[in-house]
Amino acid sequence: xxLPHVVHTTDEDGVxxxxxxxxxxxxxxxxxxxxxxxxxxxxxxxxxxxxxTAWDAWTAHGSVSRRDHGITITEHEPYVWEGAPDTGRxxxxxxxxxxxx
Numbered sequence: 569x570x571l572p573h574v575v576h577t578t579d580e581d582g583v584x585x586x587x588x589x590x591x592x593x594x595x596x597x598x599x600x601x602x603x604x605x606x607x608x609x610x611x612x613x614x615x616x617x618x619x620x621t622a623w624d625a626w627t628a629h630g631s632v633s634r635r636d637h638g639i640t641i642t643e644h645e646p647y648v649w650e651g652a653p654d655t656g657r658x659x660x661x662x663x664x665x666x667x668x669x
Contacts, residue, residue: 583598596608636656
């Protein structure tokens, strides 16, 4: 949720991964035997740096699973929540486009 529009894939054994924004920024990541990772990235957006920041925030907040998320849409704002709709962390979503007609 912290990186909308960013796509990530891994190989079957999870050793190599690729991150891209579908435009011009990308990162290639390789897991190292010592538990670290080596990353190369290119384009105007530093995607691996952003991914690492999002990962650190996710683990700092208890590594909440996908099942512990939901979407709430009110007349004032749409948002995604984690943990609980009323008390969990919230991520604002862009306002929906006006209906054509």
